[in-house]
Amino acid sequence: MKQDIQDHANQKLPLQGAGGAREAILAAVLQNQPELQQLPDIAFLKGDTEGAQEKYITTLTTIGGKVLKVKSFDEIKALIPQHFNADKRVVSTLTELSDIAELNQGEPIDPHTLEDIELSVIRAHFGVAENGSVWVTEDLMGQRVLPFICQHLAVVIDAENIVPTMHEAYQRIGSAKTGFGTFIAGPSKTADIEQSLVVGAHGPRSMTVFLLG
Template sequence: MEGIRSNKPGPRPLPTLPPDPLSLDIDELERAFREVLSASKTTFLEPEKLAGYVRDFGADKTIVSTLPELGGTLDLVTIDDPLQLAGVDLTILHARLGVAENGAMWLSETEMVHRVLPFITQHLVLIVDRATLVPTMHAAYRRIDICETGFGVFVAGPSKTADIEQSLVIGAHGPRSLIVCLR
């Protein structure tokens, strides 16, 4: 054991992030973003159809929305214990940014209100502003300020796993569906 300790290499500086790739215009970023997410069974919804989608989702369903224009049936202010969110059918949240290379969308604790919300809901709708699309994860990390918002998470498609008896299971540890609305 002492031999291992005495041969321990010294600290090394962290690598610097590579520069951003050549600028892509917003249409190219959106095309790449849609292409990647479409492969993961994500559905896209046009902004003008979102209110109708929420209205038609079901009057008997539990809907949470952090967007004032799309009121839900459950007010997050009344939730003291995140376990009270276990019955949420649909959640609508605003994502701070989207990443074209892998379809990931950044949600901070500010947008989620409760950290468990994007994982415990059955169906998740994320609103992403086209102007916030970035080409790479490197560019995304440059825009994220954890000190400003605290906890955050990248979401990229509905939850799925094939670990359970080698069968594909959708929604095993997250939402069963993801709908993205680019505006």
């Protein structure tokens, strides 16, 4: 393709019209495809599953989050008033918490009605020890905005659902199809302005993970 373009330049040949030029470029690209290569083996990059849970706790705590180990939803119910202002608006997607929180499971609503949420409690598919994140898809969020519009975010994950690194995380996600999914790690924060750390700049001021089981 480079040679074709150079020939045009050297010989001062008129370039084809827009459509013809496009076809010529695509044909040249097609004729110069590299040979297929096997994907590299990255198995050596996988982490240690043995200490994944403790590493997750350390990592999330380091980036400003909090982890509370619990054995049941009853423990979660007891801990919420201790760590959050339960007198303000608490919204959850979990039916197990419907007696202490407003239930939101994705029914169509005006997102502006969620502007005064003090605490959102949702589930996550799994956590990642490498960066302290959780993987959440829209089927677990109720509303897409729910984990981001609240003052405080609490996430419930099963203790055995901690993977060591992002390599295992993407393997676990695989080819699953979802409209929206995101990794969330710690409270919202930024240090763009004057290198001064601001927590809760554009999202929750805190993130707590209830490690269930």
